[in-house]
Amino acid sequence: MSQVFRRKPIADLTAHEGAEQSLRRVLGAGDLIMLAIGAVIGAGIFGAIGTAAAGQTDPSGAVIRYGAGPALVFSFLLLGGACALAALCYAELAAMIPHAGSAYAYAYATLGEFIAWIIGWDLILEYAVGNVAVAISWGDYFTTLLRGFGLDLPVWLTTGYRTAALSSNPAVHGLVDSAPRLFGLPVLVNLPAFGIVALITWLLMRGAKESARANNVMVIVKLLAIGLFLAVGFGSINPANYQPFAPNGFTGIHQGAAIVFFAYIGFDAISTAAEETVNPQRNLPIGILGGLAVCTLIYVIVGAVLTGMVPYQQLAVADPLARALEIAGFTAVGWVVALGAAVSMAAVLLVFQYGQPRIFFAMGRDGLLPAWAARLDPKTRVPSTTTLLTGGLVAVAAAMGDAAETYDLTNIGTLFAFAIVSIGVVVLRVVEPDRPRPFKVPLVWVVGPLGAAACAFIMVGLPVQAWERFGLWLALGLVVYAAYGYRHSRLR
Secondary structure (H helix, E strand, C coil): CCCCCCCCCHHHHCCCCCCCCCCCCCECHHHHHHHHHHHHCCHHHHHHHHHHHHCEECCCCCEEECCCHHHHHHHHHHHHHHHHHHHHHHHHHHHHCCCCCCHHHHHHHHCCHHHHHHHHHHHHHHHHHHHHHHHHHHHHHHHHHHHHCCCCCCHHHECCHHHHHHCCCHHHHCHHHHCCEECCEECCCEHHHHHHHHHHHHHHCCCHHHHHHHHHHHHHHHHHHHHHHHHHHHCCCCHHHHCCCCCCHHHHHHHHHHHHHHHHCHHHHHHCCHHHECCHHHHHHHHHHHHHHHHHHHHHHHHHHHHHHCCHHHHCCCCHHHHHHHHCCCHHHHHHHHHHHHHHHHHHHHHHHHHHHHHHHHHHHCCCCCHHHHCCCCCCCCCHHHHHHHHHHHHHHHHHCCHHHHHHHHHHHHHHHHHHHHHHHHHHHHHCCCCCCCCCCCCHHHHHHHHHHHHHHHHHCCCHHHHHHHHHHHHHHHHHHHHHHHHHCCCC
């Protein structure tokens, strides 16, 4: 058991610098902040924000969780505070360990191999499963955009099987029976969601710097779209829509925060780029903390305007910003915002799809996954095999899946990783107190435990079903570790 919990020396984690199995350093602090905005300002602000305000019900109309209503702004402040605690811990460890593995690498250095494996396996939920939800939301906005040009795709080509089966809308739920059939099975496929994942995967194969440039362009477009929404929305606020302000009390604020938490994980995605960052000791803390601050401010402002434009009960849709503009009589502006949302979510897909293969890469390099997971393209120096694998799996899942189901798995996986990192930074202060730290968490004995506790508190707001599925996923991970990772670990 002591071998299973053996920590990997930080010197070993950073020993790959310049070696054949290392990534190329091409990203600066500006690139990292733009990656954070690219990841955080997306499906949460253009998609899940509506569910967080209005709540969620099952097909029978029973409440799955309560919404925050106009008090959504407090949900975002709660999230920003909890994430700031975790982000400080990430910044310290990322500056010390500029390694591609993110929380997986940090856990390996602080809490040992077994915990590192659990975190690495858990991060698959954070990135790959989260991208399924983002791709589905992207498809909804893209469909709205096409309708603005008079193009209507058949509903069975824009709705996944799980979305139709779980929908409380009778028309959508009825698609399972009315859709075309192939070999007796209903043909329900979200073609736009599949297509955007395929396109993003192709872009990522071109290289890290090229991907960052594409993200920068998409971030500018999304900020312009949000600016347009705010400019129009400010003039359409009806103070009566803010009453009642917190219809479900703190329970709604808490559960609303849990719904949209997955959108705040951009700074974790930044840490996966550590091995490709120039001067990581300086640039990683700037990118992590600066990106989180900017994004939290944007969320609070958009949440206040959105719930002031229309009654919060009408926001339980896949494209709440466009719907709010449509209800307020700005249909043409809604189409423009839908275009911005489509570009915005494409940026989220790019950043998350960027992160997942690098987790696989780090685990493969350590021997916990097969050697092909650490294979790099000789020209672009990107983990090409795992990039293609991740893209393929996410594309197929997005074509068939349901966004609401995947939000919870992403949230619980991310919160678990954040809690482990918050604990790990404290542990490392004990076991290696003299190690140079380019960035140090202030009041670490308060920030670390408080960060872990805040993440655990938000996790409590998730439904029982999310905990059950998370437990099953971790159990499957333990089987894989026992069958392969335990036997092939290079550290042992």
